[in-house]
Amino acid sequence: MSIALRQRAIEVPIQAARAGAALLALPIAACARCHLWQLCTPCVPPAERQPDAERVVFTRRRLLAGDLLFNEGDTFHSVYAVRSGSLKSTVTLQDGREQVGGFLFAGDVLALDAIASTRHTSTVMAIEDTQVCAISYQSLAGAMQRQTTLQRGFSRQLSLEMVRASRMLLVLGRMSAQERLAAFLLDLSSRFHDRGQSAREFNLRMTRAEIGSYLGLTLETVSRTLSLFQQQGLLAVERRRIRFVDLESFAQRFESVLQG
Amino acid sequence: MSIALRQRAIEVPIQAARAGAALLALPIAACARCHLWQLCTPCVPPAERQPDAERVVFTRRRLLAGDLLFNEGDTFHSVYAVRSGSLKSTVTLQDGREQVGGFLFAGDVLALDAIASTRHTSTVMAIEDTQVCAISYQSLAGAMQRQTTLQRGFSRQLSLEMVRASRMLLVLGRMSAQERLAAFLLDLSSRFHDRGQSAREFNLRMTRAEIGSYLGLTLETVSRTLSLFQQQGLLAVERRRIRFVDLESFAQRFESVLQG
DNA sequence: CGTTCCCTTGAACTTTCTCAACCAATGTGG
DNA sequence: CCACATTGGTTGAGAAAGTTCAAGGGAACG
Numbered sequence A, B: 001m002s003i004a005l006r007q008r009a010i011e012v013p014i015q016a017a018r019a020g021a022a023l024l025a026l027p028i029a030a031c032a033r034c035h036l037w038q039l040c041t042p043c044v045p046p047a048e049r050q051p052d053a054e055r056v057v058f059t060r061r062r063l064l065a066g067d068l069l070f071n072e073g074d075t076f077h078s079v080y081a082v083r084s085g086s087l088k089s090t091v092t093l094q095d096g097r098e099q100v101g102g103f104l105f106a107g108d109v110l111a112l113d114a115i116a117s118t119r120h121t122s123t124v125m126a127i128e129d130t131q132v133c134a135i136s137y138q139s140l141a142g143a144m145q146r147q148t149t150l151q152r153g154f155s156r157q158l159s160l161e162m163v164r165a166s167r168m169l170l171v172l173g174r175m176s177a178q179e180r181l182a183a184f185l186l187d188l189s190s191r192f193h194d195r196g197q198s199a200r201e202f203n204l205r206m207t208r209a210e211i212g213s214y215l216g217l218t219l220e221t222v223s224r225t226l227s228l229f230q231q232q233g234l235l236a237v238e239r240r241r242i243r244f245v246d247l248e249s250f251a252q253r254f255e256s257v258l259q260g
Numbered sequence C: 001c002g003t004t005c006c007c008t009t010g011a012a013c014t015t016t017c018t019c020a021a022c023c024a025a026t027g028t029g030g
Numbered sequence D: 001c002c003a004c005a006t007t008g009g010t011t012g013a014g015a016a017a018g019t020t021c022a023a024g025g026g027a028a029c030g
Helices: A012-024 A029-033 A051-055 A137-146 A148-174 A177-194 A208-215 A219-231 A247-253 B012-024 B029-033 B051-055 B137-146 B148-174 B177-194 B208-215 B219-231 B247-253
Strands: A058-063 A068-070 A078-084 A086-092 A098-105 A123-126 A130-136 A201-203 A235-238 A241-244 B058-063 B068-070 B078-084 B086-092 B098-105 B123-126 B130-136 B201-203 B235-238 B241-244
Touching (some): A078 A137, A130 A137, A137 A148, A177 A201, A177 A247, A208 A219, A208 B148, B086 B130, B086 B208, B137 B148, B148 B177, B177 B201, B177 B208, B177 B219, B177 B241, B177 B247
Antiparallel strands (some): A068 A123, A078 A130, A086 A123, B078 B130, B086 B123, B235 B241
């Protein structure tokens, strides 16, 4: 579950994965970002396969916008990697209040937080047409026992999620609506950039209400703040299309947001 | 790093650890709660030691109130287990705004989130006189390679932290000042209870300002809200001493807070 | 072509924050 | 032991930020 703002870029493993991608001709771009690609049978040609790699069961799954990948409380069987599309993860209070915990895009891995509890702790829904790989956790755990690299990468991934979560606490705890939204947009920008898309201009995949929920704001405040940024000449907003007029100065103006 | 509200109780591993405690006569109570006690040379009598347990290096460290355990950005060498006392973990924005990320008590394990980055992502300070065990991560990682149980327990611990973090996001994102403070007090109550202390009455170890920072509120709001709870006959507050007039009904009144 | 969903904007209202004064407890140095 | 400073906590009043309620517009979809 990606609950928070990303690091500016994810350094080492991406590099490695990209090098690997060139070498091994990964089927799709998302796999180059996926931390689990070494386990993925379709991603690794037979010649290079580890003998036990066979045991890790990957399943492809297609979702339409609005489809649930899994529900809070469902038994945990698999972790997932996003191949294409986008999803949101949500948690719900007893009284029905819902909070978006994060947005997931191609290459993101999710459901790691279920390992402890054997049940999913959030609901994940596709917000556009989406493909995911399901990776059986049982077989993954087995492979991790044998492959140290993999196990380390996995711990690393988990602990990265925690870093993101604690950054998000800062956002929700200390920042104004403008700062929250700026942080959110800069996060999206850097994530799209990492995926080879434009950092300056992109389509939001989610509604104002979902953004608001994620940031602890109402949809009206999100809308007003976007309008404000536009009035100030910082952004061009047209429905879900966002363009930074000057990305560098925007980032600078809100730099308090980007790590200490 | 404990960034969020705890589960009501931590089930399986505690049970196991307590059974172990009885069997092996752990030196202090905190060790019975510590997820790493199996590695702890003083905790495991020579007869029962795994041959590679020797390699995990534990160091005791004493801190006075106000002492730093480590600073944001310090190189990461060890994870820590709290033996006694309390600490707070904080993160800071460039402009100096600070956010308390969590409070740590006896038996808690911290600095797990540094694994990914090789640097500590938060500053941890003792808020009263405190003892910790420092566990060399290098030797811990080695032991985990050999002991599957340990490695699984570690992943479990990491993923528990994530569950807590996402619960905290709910608190900061969706809840009013009263709900936040109620959630905080109930969390403390259950944590003290887990440690064999009273769930109904306890001393806050932290200032109003620290509570406020943790909950995304000002210290004045914390103070006013405590006064309000007292006026409503829910709490008896006297400086840092908190007593629930009726813990069950208090919990019920704010039950929206406690998981779905 | 009408319905639905999403977004925008305005106005009144609520909550929390900010600023400020004050009190109580604790610690310090003469 | 007392005067004084420091730290932590309480309370009030006004200001600010964001929410709620309400109305209306536009794109998308059947």
